[in-house]
Amino acid sequence: MSDRLLGAVCVVASAAMAWAAQDYAAAISYEPVGPRAFPLLLAVGLGLSGLWLVLRPTAGAESFRGVPWKATALCAGAVLVYALLFQWLGFALATALMALPVGMAFGGSWKQSLAGGAALGLVLFLLFDKVLDVVLPTGPLSAVLGGS
Template sequence: MSDRILGAACVAVGAAMAWAAKDYAAPISYEPVGPRAFPLLLAGLMVAGGAWLVVKPTMNGHWMREAPLKALAFAVVAVFVYALLFEWLGFTLATTVMAVPVGMAFGGSLPKSLAGGVGLGLVLYLLFDKALDVVLPTGLLSFLFGGR
């Protein structure tokens, strides 16, 4: 049942994000993608993932199944900490710091969670910074990424 509650919350938050980002526009065009693309993409993914959690079949066909409520609460706290540390640590480190404990909370081992967190941070940074030309903060790793 908590999966469905989380899914409904994701749909609501994603819809609110999309509504808030609909009017984002740069005063001058300095990036090919623009400031609206990333929040709308995240909002769309949140709504799609949340909708899937609401309607997906559960284990053994039961509507109610036990979910790790502590892990869900931990993930929510980790995302808030991520938002607080994002500018200071930079995208890559903040993503790793968030992904490692969340991965472990949902049953991943430390080495796998660490590898996943580092990989997620680096791949997403390179995707957005190099491929999409979206400027992300480098934080403490500015000496590696060219100091932005």
């Protein structure tokens, strides 16, 4: 039952996010995507995940009771540190470092987690910077990545 409750909370939260994001607009159009695209994308993902939790069959379904609290706390702490260091370290480096404890919490080795995080940080930076034209902080890697 707690899974369905969590799913319902996610659906309500996603609706609130989508409603709040409708008013997001840049004073000057400097990005083709605009500031409302990312929150709307997150709202859609959160809403679909919540709907899946609410509507999935109960027979044989696993619950969140088996998730280790240590891994959950590690992931939450990594995301908090990520938010604090994002501007200073830049997107690619902060993402790579955040992926290390998160990957290890999901059972990866430190080498796999670091390699996956580095690839994730670089690929997402290039996607946002080159394809979507979204300006992201580069931090100490500005000479390598170019940009701000």
